[in-house]
Amino acid sequence: ILNVEQSPQSLHVQEGDSTNFTCSFPSSNFYALHWYRWETAKSPEALFVMTLNGDEKKKGRISATLNTKEGYSYLYIKGSQPEDSATYLCAFPGGSEKLVFGKGTKLTVNP
């Protein structure tokens, strides 16, 4: 059974703090790693698809890194804002046609 682990489960930070969380996945047979953001009362939306070891992707204040050899990806948020509050999901291909999602990290940014 494919295991995609995310930590921590939840995180509370103050506005302006920088933060990061982790996604761990099987290091063998790597294809790609997907990050999604899921805000309350909205649909999950894609943030990044990461494919290369050492890859770093950035979207505004959010960035992600990838280490395929050791099987982890970090998501960083610089200068957190209340609108960054959401559950951040990572997903790994669990076969040719489907993604296996982690349980997510729920981020709350307090003003």
Add this chain to the structure above:
Amino acid sequence: SQTIHQWPATLVQPVGSPLSLECTVEGTSNPNLYWYRQAAGRGLQLLFYSVGIGQISSEVPQNLSASRPQDRQFILSSKKLLLSDSGFYLCAWRVAGGTYTSSYNEQFFGPGTRLTVL
């Protein structure tokens, strides 16, 4: 542009009643379609996926079934709901062609249905 619709948005049903949730996609052809559920305190669990009309793959044994009667329509059903069927149901699609192990297309999610079984 592509859009995905789900309805209803919320549903409260008694135990033992039937269920039908519908998902439709516009603006694309022959998409891969997915049904997910998030139960309370749990992660996003894949229930069913479909790569074409009439083709359904079931991921976990359960009280639910899925059907794809048309190219861009995906239906989640149950004959008799259980309390454990409560949760948030999401439909998703991605472009056809390639696979998750050969291409990196993202999934696009619908707005979801909150189902409460009492």
